[in-house]
Amino acid sequence: xxxxxxALQPPTVVATLAHASLSEGLGLMYFAAxxxxxxxxxxxxxxxxxxxxxxxxxxxxxxxxVVRLLSCKRPDADIMKGYAAILGDMPEDLLSLALRATxxxxxxHKLPPPGVFVRAVEDEWSRRKSDLSRLLRHRERIRxxxxxxxxRQGAVEATPSRPALLLVPQFRAE
Numbered sequence: 738x739x740x741x742x743x744a745l746q747p748p749t750v751v752a753t754l755a756h757a758s759l760s761e762g763l764g765l766m767y768f769a770a771x772x773x774x775x776x777x778x779x780x781x782x783x784x785x786x787x788x789x790x791x792x793x794x795x796x797x798x799x800x801x802x803v804v805r806l807l808s809c810k811r812p813d814a815d816i817m818k819g820y821a822a823i824l825g826d827m828p829e830d831l832l833s834l835a836l837r838a839t840x841x842x843x844x845x846h847k848l849p850p851p852g853v854f855v856r857a858v859e860d861e862w863s864r865r866k867s868d869l870s871r872l873l874r875h876r877e878r879i880r881x882x883x884x885x886x887x888x889r890q891g892a893v894e895a896t897p898s899r900p901a902l903l904l905v906p907q908f909r910a911e
Contacts, residue, residue: 777876784869791832796824799836800848809846823851828865831858 800820804811811817824832838857839849855862 777872777879781869781872781876784865784872787830788828788865788869790826791824791829793818793821793825795829796821796827796832799824799832803836803840804848806840807843807846807848809848812848820848820851824854827855827858827862831862834858834861 797817797820800817801811812820824835827835835854835857839854842857843849
């Protein structure tokens with residue numbers, strides 16, 4: 738989460754996600770559950786906002802620019818649709834970066850295969866997906882910690898969980 742604004746980097750979330758041990762993480766989650774929930778939701782929405790696909794139209798416009806820039810022959814419409822479908826899943830800023838990096842490295846007047854564009858931003862794209870996944874897991878851990886804490890305080894009645902009932906054949910729920 739190195740690109741996360743400073744206001745959205747509460748120490749509990751960063752420490753838990755980056756390199757905290759399990760016992761440290763559990764302690765931090767209890768702290769975060771009471772103090773940092775708002776920051777966590779902001780971080781989740783910020784990272785998710787940077788994973789919004791740019792769409793096939795933007796990808797097609799970018800590819801048209803690459804074709805003009807490299808002075809290469811424009812492939813058939815079906816081929817271009819395939820390129821746009823693959824590149825349209827990228828966030829807009831990563832698409833722009835991929836197009837620039839690929840054009841800078843191109844030596845021939847030929848449109849590079851789609852994998853070259855993806856490979857140019859693969860690490861950053863994977864990192865963003867991983868960050869979002871970690872934040873979502875962290876939010877679920879906080880929810881579980883809150884449920885456990887309220888259960889220990891007697892606020893929640895003890896009832897068998899549904900998955901436990903499914904393990905015992907005579908108590909199988911329909």
